[in-house]
Amino acid sequence: MKNYIERHFDYVWGPDQDSRLASVAPNEVIELQIPISANAPFVLRSRAMRVSYGTGTKAQNNLNHLLLKWANADRKFQSQHFIRQNLLGPYWGQIGNPLPVYPEVFYPQQSHILVNVLNDGASALVNVTLYFRGVELYSVGAVKSYTYPPKFGCLPYVYPQVVTSLAVTTSGAVRNIFTVKTDADFVLRGLQAGLPFSSTPVQEVFIQLKDEDEKPYSSAPVHADVLCGNAGLGAIFPANGTYIKPVGGGPAVPGLLFPEIYLPKNHIFYFDVTRSDAAYAEATTVDYPIQFIGMKVFEK
Amino acid sequence: MIYRPQFAYVTPPGCRDVDFIYYFDGSNTPALNQNFATGLDYSAPTGGIPLTLEQDVPFFWRGLKVSLRATLTNGDPDAYGEPNFTMRLMDNYFNFLSDDMVPAEQYGFPMNPLVFNGQLLTGNPVPLEPEIYCPPGGVLWLFLKFPVTADIDYFPELALYGVKRFKECVQ
Numbered sequence: 001m002k003n004y005i006e007r008h009f010d011y012v013w014g015p016d017q018d019s020r021l022a023s024v025a026p027n028e029v030i031e032l033q034i035p036i037s038a039n040a041p042f043v044l045r046s047r048a049m050r051v052s053y054g055t056g057t058k059a060q061n062n063l064n065h066l067l068l069k070w071a072n073a074d075r076k077f078q079s080q081h082f083i084r085q086n087l088l089g090p091y092w093g094q095i096g097n098p099l100p101v102y103p104e105v106f107y108p109q110q111s112h113i114l115v116n117v118l119n120d121g122a123s124a125l126v127n128v129t130l131y132f133r134g135v136e137l138y139s140v141g142a143v144k145s146y147t148y149p150p151k152f153g154c155l156p157y158v159y160p161q162v163v164t165s166l167a168v169t170t171s172g173a174v175r176n177i178f179t180v181k182t183d184a185d186f187v188l189r190g191l192q193a194g195l196p197f198s199s200t201p202v203q204e205v206f207i208q209l210k211d212e213d214e215k216p217y218s219s220a221p222v223h224a225d226v227l228c229g230n231a232g233l234g235a236i237f238p239a240n241g242t243y244i245k246p247v248g249g250g251p252a253v254p255g256l257l258f259p260e261i262y263l264p265k266n267h268i269f270y271f272d273v274t275r276s277d278a279a280y281a282e283a284t285t286v287d288y289p290i291q292f293i294g295m296k297v298f299e300k
Numbered sequence: 301m302i303y304r305p306q307f308a309y310v311t312p313p314g315c316r317d318v319d320f321i322y323y324f325d326g327s328n329t330p331a332l333n334q335n336f337a338t339g340l341d342y343s344a345p346t347g348g349i350p351l352t353l354e355q356d357v358p359f360f361w362r363g364l365k366v367s368l369r370a371t372l373t374n375g376d377p378d379a380y381g382e383p384n385f386t387m388r389l390m391d392n393y394f395n396f397l398s399d400d401m402v403p404a405e406q407y408g409f410p411m412n413p414l415v416f417n418g419q420l421l422t423g424n425p426v427p428l429e430p431e432i433y434c435p436p437g438g439v440l441w442l443f444l445k446f447p448v449t450a451d452i453d454y455f456p457e458l459a460l461y462g463v464k465r466f467k468e469c470v471q
Contacts, residue, residue, distance in 0.1 A: 155391075156428045158398035158407065181399070189429070192406035197384040231405050231412035233382065250410035252424040291406045295429065 005145045006135040008257045009042060010218035010227070011113065014129030017220065024117060024125040032130075034113040036073075037219070040136035044105040044113070045258075048093025048226045049085060052127040053203040055279055057236060057243070063092055064238040065121025066128065071114040073107045082118045091237055091246055096229025096253035098133055131226050135259065144211065146185075146262040149299040157186065159292040163273050166205070166288045168280075173208065173221065173272035180263045184296040188261040188269070190254035193224045193290040196233035201280035205288060209261075210270035217257075221274050228290065229255035254293055262297075309360070309431060317463040320359060324351050324442070325369070325457040332456055336385070339448035343401050348390060348441035351458070355437040363425035363461035364389075366408040370452050380420055381454050383409035385446045392438035397428075401445055408458075425461045434462075 013034045015022035020030050036042050049068075054061045067082035085092055085099070093099040107113060113132055119125045138145075163176055180186045195202045206221030207228065224230070231250035236243035263269055271290065277283035311317045326333030331349040334340060342349055353359055370381035386401035387408060398407070405412075410423035434440065442458060 154430055155395055156397060156430065156432065158402050160398060160400050160402045194406065196405060197382065231410065233405060233412050245413040247413065247416055248410070248423055250405065250412055250423055251407055251426045252410035289403055289406065291402055 003140065004137040005140055005143060006043075006259050007040075007138060007143060007145075008217050008259060008261065009134060009136040010222050011036075011042065011132040012129065012218055012220035012222055013115075013132075014220070015127050021117075021128040022126070024119045024128050026119055026122055026124065028119055030117045032115040032117065034115065034130075034132065036107045036109060036111045036113070037136070038110050040138050041109055042107045042132075042136055043134045044101050044107065044132050045134040046093065046098035046100050047133060048098055048131040050092060050094060050129050050223055050226065051125050052279075053235075055281075058201075058203065058234050059236045059238070059243050060092075062119075062121045062123050062125055062238065065119055066092075066125060067118040067120055068130075069116050072105050073111040075114050077114075078105075082116065086239075091232070091249070093131065094223075094225045094229075095232040095235075095246055095249035096255055097249070101134075104134065129223065131222060143215065144213065146264050148262070148297060151300045153298045153300055155184075155296045155298070157294060157296040159186065161271070161290045161292060163288040163290065165285050166273060166275050167285050168283045169276055169278045170274045173274045176271045176273060178269045178271060178292060180265050180267050180269070182265050184298045185265050186263045186292075186296055187294045188257060188263060188292055189295065190256050190293040191228035191291065192230055192251055192254050192293065193228035193288070194230035194233075195286055195288060196231065198286060200282045200284045200286070201277060202283070202286055202288065203280055204276040206274045206276075207290070208272045210272065211261075212268050212270075214270060217261075221272065224290075227255050229253060251293075260294065309362075311465070314468055316466045316468055317360070318466060320462060320464040322351070322353060322359070322460040323457070326455055334455075336444065336446040336454040336456060337449040337452060339446055341445050343386070343388070343443050343445040345443075348443045351440040351442055351460075353392075353434055353436070353438045353440065357436055357464050357466050359434040359438075359462055359464055361428060361432040361434050361460055361462040363427050364408050365410065365423075365425045365459045365461070366404055367411065367457045368409075369455040369457060380411075380414045381452055382414070383411075384449070385444060385454075385456075387445075388443040390441035390443070391432050392434050392440060401443065425459070431462065
């Protein structure tokens with residue numbers, strides 16, 4: 001694949017894409033066919049999944065009862081049976097811990113990711129959303145692909161961004177524009193986001209990254225816990241018949257973008273944010289922080 | 301600069317790298333020997349807290365970790381606080397490492413939960429990529445801003461991870 005440009009991309013498949021995922025009943029099996037874009041082949045390298053947070057504690061109820069099997073482009077499954085997804089890694093691929101897919105799996109344009117979903121619990125799974133993370137492949141010149149100058153110096157750097165007055169429920173995406181400062185280019189490598197010390201619930205926040213031509217880096221908005229990672233402060237995950245706090249998340253393991261996104265000085269980058277917290281009675285409008293983590297590049 | 305894999309740093313010929321941690325708290329940095337729960341504000345660009353490095357050899361700074369001692373019991377850090385504050389750092393050459401103040405739990409506090417299996421402060425240091433060269437005797441600057449909290453006392457700590465680089469014949 002040396003003659004192609006890799007571009008970070010996440011395929012998102014949830015209740016907005018297939019209404020059956022809004023509530024997966026106990027013992028129900030659902031077959032999904034996630035279409036790959038006609039624009040570019042997709043190389044799958046990691047996965048994640050989630051359900052909506054419950055209305056009491058910040059828990060994704062019964063997520064440990066989500067079982068999957070998924071197939072490659074030839075519709076050959078990667079397992080002979082349904083696999084309980086928490087057997088594969090911590091936190092279902094959230095908070096900076098994507099479930100790795102190795103070797104990578106190649107999907108041509110207009111192929112499908114075939115997925116079978118099973119709920120083996122006693123309660124419905126609410127708003128199941130699956131994330132297939134990897135890269136799209138483009139011919140050289142087909143998409144903008146900025147890169148480093150011939151000679152440069154660099155400095156680790158964070159651009160803190162704040163989505164001001166993010167409503168409890170947004171009608172469509174709230175457009176936000178990040179502008180790289182004029183002193184240096186910026187290489188975006190990771191993200192952190194969240195508001196763990198808010199006194200009111202901030203649970204269902206989704207972000208879609210887009211380049212300066214509004215070409216998106218995902219097929220739909222990605223939940224902040226998946227895209228950005230965070231320490232998971234306040235959240236608890238099902239384990240051993242109870243719920244426990246996540247361990248080891250946070251800025252040491254941010255939501256990584258691979259490959260990194262090179263943003264020249266003075267260029268813009270979009271991050272569209274949606275929020276859907278109407279189910280949480282005490283939710284209020286908040287200022288929502290997002291950290292763009294990476295490196296400044298100074299041309300010499 | 302040429303391409304190299306991240307974190308795979310090479311020690312130059314004739315030198316020896318030694319793991320080193322700079323640790324700053326109220327015992328060696330007077331400005332940190334205060335209860336920040338009163339809402340202390342060290343966020344002004346000219347009002348940071350100086351962190352002085354040793355004068356022997358250069359330090360190559362590769363990671364950091366901040367924490368928040370919640371109580372002082374005979375000097376024993378027996379409890380830690382949630383990182384509800386913002387922070388910013390400046391290197392020895394007056395380059396800020398962020399565009400503004402950043403929430404600590406998304407910048408340098410990878411320690412959720414505060415207690416795990418009875419042990420305090422889990423989590424790895426936050427890597428700085430690339431490393432930052434710090435000359436002998438250099439001064440880094442720390443900027444902090446805390447909200448007012450009534451129920452607990454807060455004393456911040458900062459650890460900088462990296463290597464000291466010795467010439468082979470010096471150490």
